Amino acid sequence: NVRVRYAPSPTGMLHVGGVRTALFNWLFARKNGGTFVLRIEDTDLERSTEESVEQLKRSLRWIGLEWDEGPEVGGPHAPYRQTERLGLYREAAQKLLESGAAYRDFSTQEEVAAFRERARAEGRPPVYRGGPYRKMNPEEAKGRADAGEPHTVRMKTPAEGRTAFEDMIRGEVSFENANIEDFVIMKSSGTPTYNFAAAVDDAEMEITHVIRGDDHISNTPRQILVYNALGHPLPRFAHVPQVLGPDKKKLSKRHGAASVEEFAAQGILPEALFNYLALLGAGYAADEEIFTPEELASRFRIEKVSGNPAVFDEKKLLAINAAYIRKKSPEELAMMAAPILAGSGVATPEELERDMPRLTQIMALLRERLQRTTDISDATGYFYGGTLDYDEAEFQKQFGKDFVRENLPELYSRLKDLPEWTEEAIEETVRGLAAEREKGARHLIHPLRFATTGRTVSAGLFETMALLGRERCLERIGDVLEKMGSRGDL
């Protein structure tokens, strides 16, 4: 029975690197019919915030990573927050103290730092092994502790041999014990350190596969030591590489959007981020790239995950995002667009309510042209409201030509007299006039596009005008004619 976990510390926003390891855990659980546990590692009282916890949960859910056990949903190993499990760590530490695997250290932080300093200066490895306290009589140490003397609890690390493990994506990784110092497991505040709490929890929660960022690879031997001292069988480990920015440095805010919430705010669809991140460095066959979470899960192979750090490519994310937007139905897009349009003030909620059928048709036209959902308000603005503001230079360019000046009024009146305002009728009118004047239709189409939409690019002109409606089109063309006249161009 496979049990995996994602164990973030709530000290900031959920980072793409973090979601990716959460994602790999989720994928692995789904693939193997296992359980995905969420555990909050908030033993750093200084930096952990309640807000981060909420944000974390929100982000995880947004992208579609529901946890089977964890905060809010509960489970057989509750609670799932380390600050609520303090008793467990104290108990475990007590056990290690009694078995002699750990000892109390009464030296201060300054003293330990000084030791390391000296060792470094003398060219010895700065590996601290407790000074006099490692060998101190446990009874005496207990007495001092009971008397209230501040101390930490440290692991008694073997000075020789190696600690090795078989990483599921890297193969054997091994460390020399001589380089592993007697690390602290309980701080003088009585709270556990990361390496201890994580190992104790992974053991207690019966985690079978620890899949985490490779920045934890050097912590693994320490945790193995804890497991062993606790007499608990080891889980399997898999260390997934970091996500890097374009400069090959660890991805951070410096590189632009780096947190899930920022991507959401920038018009990225959750399924697109999910898909992109899952693909990033996961070693899927390269034949296709658009997959549902279920497909991703069934094809997921942890041992295929690449061992080298992956550079985050925003362009590719955008390409995938655009593909997901194209896959949405016009109805779905209209539902998404309405609040965006209302929010940006291009149309009132009531107006949009009435207008849903038309909005749906608009989305059908624009679907192929959107990269991010936030492009919607910009791309649809001209479908609402009356007259437009025209760019001066472009106005000159479009309407400065004699042919346009001579024929736009005629075009205006023919459009006005059309018995039916349909795409076909409009096209016939425009092409017809151009043909009569023996000119290519594009000589009329481009200025007309600019007049009716205020821009030089849009979806097909005739369908666009049909959706714009006769009244709005005539108003805008009339407005242009007037502007041309008022400056004596007519």
Place this chain on the structure above:
RNA sequence: GGCCCCAUCGUCUAGCGGCCAAGGACAUCGCCCUCUCACGGCGAAAACCCGGGUUCGAAUCCCGGUGGGGUCACCA
């Protein structure tokens, strides 16, 4: 600096000793479609870090170098 990890087109990757004068995707550049933009189609350019081995044969295995990353806390 010590320890650990990693190394195929710009980026993500396929490749797991011969099928590779290295395939796909994104990006780039052409062409086609076309009322513009997009979509779509076709095509181009673009990589096995270097040096030694092992082998009949290496992108694939081994060693060294170089480069990149991580980590060296009473932070996770």
